[in-house]
Amino acid sequence: MKRSCLAMMLSAAALLLAGCGADRPPPGVQGDPQRGKIALTQYACHSCHVVPGVAGSQVYVGRPLDDLSKRRYIAGKVPNNQASLVRFILDPQALDPGTAMPTLGVSERDALDISAYLLSK
Numbered sequence: 001m002k003r004s005c006l007a008m009m010l011s012a013a014a015l016l017l018a019g020c021g022a023d024r025p026p027p028g029v030q031g032d033p034q035r036g037k038i039a040l041t042q043y044a045c046h047s048c049h050v051v052p053g054v055a056g057s058q059v060y061v062g063r064p065l066d067d068l069s070k071r072r073y074i075a076g077k078v079p080n081n082q083a084s085l086v087r088f089i090l091d092p093q094a095l096d097p098g099t100a101m102p103t104l105g106v107s108e109r110d111a112l113d114i115s116a117y118l119l120s121k
């Protein structure tokens with residue numbers, strides 16, 4: 001068997017494995033929700049928010065993040081879409097000056113994946 005053919009079969013198998021049981025983002029949503037869920041706990045978003053699918057105490061410093069896929073506005077100000085959700089996570093003050101949500105130093109990739117997770121719930 002040619003080496004390139006073998007490589008193609010292996011990557012097809014890897015894709016299939018990756019697809020098994022994974023939380024798929026809704027159409028049009030970019031990023032990796034599974035990775036986002038892990039990132040979200042690393043930044044301790046659930047220390048201030050109830051986050052769907054993440055175990056923790058019930059905290060309501062910020063509002064629960066369980067209905068973002070249905071919400072029309074973020075922080076009651078910015079029309080809700082993935083791009084503005086990512087911008088809010090990266091720099092909440094820029095979108096909502098004076099907000100009590102702190103800037104947590106989230107990387108762009110993590111913000112994208114976190115938004116993918118929140119929008120798939």
Ligand code: HEC
Pocket residue numbers: 040043044045046047048049061062063065073074075076085088089096099100101102104106114
């Ligand atoms: C120190 C507490 C705190 C932490 C930690 C925190 N938040 Fe927040 N967050 C808030 C508060 C307070 C608000 C409400 C701000 C507002 O509505 O202006 C908020 C608002 C939000 C909103 C807008 C919700 C809405 O009502 O539209 C999103 C989305 C959000 N946070 C996501 C996150 C994510 C993702 C993380 C982790 C990377 C995180 N937050 C970490 C306190 C926190």
